[in-house]
Amino acid sequence: MKPPVLLGVPGLMLLCLAHLPPASAELYDPLSITYSYAQHLAGDLRTSWRNMRGWPVRGKRHMLAKRGTSSPGKCQLRLENPFNSTSPATSTRSSSQSHTSSLSSSGQSNTRSTSTPTTTSAGAPLTTSTTSQVQATTTTTTSSSSIQRTTTSTSTATYPTSSLHLKQTYNGSSFFDGWEFFTGADPTAGNVNFLDSATAWSSGLVSINSANHAIMGVDTTQTVSGNRNAIRLNFANTFNGGLLTGRLSKSASLLLNRSSRCAADIYHVPTGCAVWPAWWTTGPDWPTYGEIDILEGVHTSNQNQVSLHTAAGCAISSTSGFSGTVVNGDNCGSTDGSNTGCGILAYDTASMGTPFNDGQGGVYAMLWDNNGIRIWLFHRGSIPADLTRDAPLPDTWGEPMAYITSAQCNPWQYMQNHVAVLDTTLCGTWAGSAGSWDAGCAASTGYATCTEFVQAQGSAFDNAYWEVASVKLYQ
Incomplete structure (x- = not known):
């Protein structure tokens, strides 16, 4: 046979x-x-x-x-x-096919890989190579005339381990869960009425936009006889140390640590004459257990000013190791009757205000650990990959915007049991002071005082809103 x-x-x-x-x-x-x-x-x-x-x-x-x-x-x-068999033939053709034959009698399935050699118009066989990649798996198939070998390699990306773990997240439709709506008198004497949750929602001063970001605004009724309605949010729970981050939709992000950190992803920060926005943390019995101003400024400023307010004895010990400039002296104590504390003005001229907003904001991160207090700003296109993965590695982030070391300010003595605060006030002891108002807004608005302007020009506060994608605490 x-x-x-x-x-x-x-x-x-x-x-x-x-x-x-x-x-x-x-x-x-x-x-x-x-x-x-x-x-x-x-x-x-x-x-x-x-x-x-x-x-x-x-x-x-x-x-x-x-x-x-x-x-x-x-x-x-x-x-x-x-x-399709009706497709026109071409002079050069390459194909690589995988066929499966099933034997119904045995219930077994065998898979074979076959490849048709590439043939030129002259009929000469060529070697073909096909590479496909799915996530981290790469398969390479090489065939030559009648012999084919398939090699599959799988690689898994590895990253350094972070000692910080995500503890709390505020974002999306549940962003306002876990916050308290502060309704007391503004401690900075601003021309605002802070609304409770129900009134804030019904009046439209808080909302979740189509991007799933939280919005917090100011009343824009054209004229008011007294104060304007506004929003102040406080964390419902306290924390000690960590990384606090906030993603501000046109604004900022925040980080904290013992080790712990807090961050805020902000797309838009309030701006305009009379406007005083702040993203900060504070302890009980002010200033005994401290205040950390992560993002703060007044009027149309485009430079953030980081500040510390503490009991007597805390000071900025060095003017190096950070990109900002020390302002208002190095004494952070606020027990002498002043409310100034110590400040560091950001070198970045797009760290708040209109330039910050036009760049779609970024992430402000504040780290509170044994080394002291450090604050970074990452603009929208430069947010570290480790932070995006919720596995932050602050030691790899480079020079911070501000750094108050533990050398002359023990972070566990001067800062305790903090809550994070996100608010907008109008005028008050900083924006409404004669020196601050007269520096530019008096001339640009035509109003002699900040209060007169606030009561008469509601449309001026269309940009006095926060847009925040998330706030996160890592410890």
Whole structure:
């Protein structure tokens, strides 16, 4: 008997089971038929192939119809060509195909990879190489004439381990959960009435926008006889140390640590004459257990001013190690009757105000740990990947905007049991002071005092809103 052979048909896999006389019945590979039987089928197969070339090609199994009937004991044709058979031929063609043959009698499935060599118009075979990548898995297939090898390698990205773990997140539709709406008198004597939660929602001063960011605004009624309605939010729970971050939609982000950190992702920060926005933390019995002003400024300022207010004895010990400039002296104590504390003015002229907002804001991060207090600003296009992964590595972030070391200000003595605060006031002891108002807003608005302007020009506060994507605490 001549050895069985495989009849190859372009674009097809031919699976034939040969029926031999009972006396010589043997088990044959389903992919082979006897030479004599192959000769018998060759003529019919050529005829059938010519008839089938015009059929639509689908990824299914078909039976070869012979004289209008299908014979399951004869041949099965699987159409694997991914291209429609009516597509025009080209002089150069490359294909790499994977075929699966199923043996229903055994219930087993075998997968083979086959590749058709690339052929030029001259008919010379070429080596083909295909690379596919899914997430971190790369599969490379190389075929040369009739031999193909497939090598699969999987690589998993590894990152340094962070000692800080995400403890609290405020974002999306639940952003306002976990905050308290402060309704007391403004301790900075601003021309505002802080609203409770129900009134804030019903008046539209707080909302969640289409980007799923939290919005906190100021009343823009054109004229008011007294104060304007505004919002002040306090954390419902206290924290000691950590990384506090905030993503401000056109504004900022915040970080804290013992080790702990807090961050805020801000897209928009309030701006305009009379406006005094602040993102800060504070302890009980002010100033005994401290205040950390992470993001603060007045009027149309485009430079953030970081400040500390503490009991007597805390001071800025060094003017190096951070990018900002010390202002108002190095004494952070606020027990001498003043409310100034120590301040560091950001070098970055787009760290708040209109330039900050125009750049889609960024993340302010405040780290409170054994080394002291450090504050960074990451603009929208430069947020560290580790922070995005919620595995912050502050030691890799480079020079901070502000740094008050523990050398002359023990962070655990002067700062305790803090809550984070996000608010907007109008005028008050800073923005409303004669020196601050007269420095620019008196001339630009035409009003002699900050209070007169606030009561008469509600439309001036259209940009006096926060847009915050998230606030996070890591410890």
